[in-house]
Amino acid sequence: MKIIHTSDWHFGMRVGTGNYQDCQEYFLEQLYGLIRRENAGAVLCAGDVYDSGNVGADAVALFDSAAQTICGELGVPFIVIAGNHDQPDRLAAHRELLAGAGLHISGRLERDIRPVLLDGGRVAVYPVPFFNRYEVQALFPERQEDIRTLEDAHAVVFGHIRDTMDPGRRNIVAGHAYIVGAALSESDRAAMKGLAPAVSRDVFRGFDYAALGHIHRPQQVGPGVRYSGCPVKYSFSEEDQEKGVVLIDTEDMSSSFVPLPLLRDRRTAEGTFAELMAREDLKDHYLRLHVTDRYPGLETQAELREQFPYLLEVTGMSAEDSGGQTTLTVEELETMSDEDVLRKFLAERFDYTPTEGQLALFREAMAQAEEA
Ligand SMILES: [Mn+2]
Structure with a gap:
């Protein structure tokens, strides 16, 4: 038997x-x-x-x-x-x-x-x-x-x-x-x-x-x-x-x-942003990506996520190109508030910290957008 x-x-x-x-x-x-x-x-x-x-x-x-x-x-x-x-x-x-x-x-x-x-x-x-x-x-x-x-x-x-x-x-x-x-x-x-x-x-x-x-x-x-x-x-x-x-x-x-065959594999891949975006073979799998020519900021993460629905982790160049690494998981991104996303975006892109007055305006704008 x-x-x-x-x-x-x-x-x-x-x-x-x-x-x-x-x-x-x-x-x-x-x-x-x-x-x-x-x-x-x-x-x-x-x-x-x-x-x-x-x-x-x-x-x-x-x-x-x-x-x-x-x-x-x-x-x-x-x-x-x-x-x-x-x-x-x-x-x-x-x-x-x-x-x-x-x-x-x-x-x-x-x-x-x-x-x-x-x-x-x-x-x-x-x-x-x-x-x-x-x-x-x-x-x-x-x-x-x-x-x-x-x-x-x-x-x-x-x-x-x-x-x-x-x-x-x-x-x-x-x-x-x-x-x-x-x-x-x-x-x-x-x-x-x-x-x-x-x-x-x-x-x-x-x-x-x-x-x-x-x-x-x-x-x-x-x-x-x-x-x-x-x-x-x-x-x-x-x-x-x-x-x-x-x-x-x-x-x-x-x-x-x-x-037994798996529906989704787990893959770790590394390359330039353009190289990674062209990888059709990665689309159906749980992924850990390392971007060699970019800081994995919010915009980069969003573009990668659109291409790879099962993306779990992204690492890349440090913001100062110092050779260090920054990791922001998809889970972290999803749990951030709109205000956190704005702060992070401004800090990464412009090295800028918004004032309380600016944040109040942002909240008001978000509330209006939500209502609309
Ligand atoms: Mn167990």
Whole structure:
């Protein structure tokens, strides 16, 4: 049987003033195609379905459509665990009812984790949601003394599964953790901030496969211990990465990364203003541009944005041509007030600071323009 391992969808994540909805829809189409092509028997999402516990209705609708297509139309069991970005109780709402329809959602850690049995009971998947060590201490009070670190907590949780599982089955665990030695990307926010201490891959010994989420770069951290990575490039540090899913074959427990095409890539490009404006190949991608012959003032940014709708960052020559750099992100530009824009324009173009009287006139003119 083939099982598809994916993770870190981060539905609802914002980028600039928009979101990644079109990229995520495109990924789902690729995923459905792969399920059909490989005749996959299950899909496993190892956490961070959503970017936060409080995403917009469009993100919820997107997950709803994924569950409906995978379980409803394709008839394939879909196993989902909560990651650190998910709100566990919201994600797992109606779980008992949904399990009957093939959607197995695990929100909060439980002491005895019931496996999802597949392929007539030959394969068992243990869904282990993201957890901290205090939850494990509460669930295993008799072992409180042994649980001093996150590593200990993982050893207890996965050890308890190992002690109770049937070794005659293919035993797969799904988890959401930062494993020692895994290579990070900028979009691994929790891990970068030091909020996620690492645990060793030894905690997964004895299992046939550990399907992990949390780290956004796809990688194998040990035999049968893998991160599928996130399906969309959520940061510039992922520019050189392939995105996709992992395909597991339960016959021999081999696994391989399957790259999937992206709707939008991430690109960093450099050149003169004229050279950059002529780059048709950059139009559909998230961009970081460096203009070599101009200060990236408001006018330059506006012209570049018109040409490149997914432009995220611009750098260029310093105002004094001193070799330094100035960065103004599109997001910053969008959050500036009209008055800030005027001040910045006057400062950049004419090295001039407007007087209070001039600003009052400007406000009056803007108010009149708005009324008109
Ligand atoms: Mn994540």
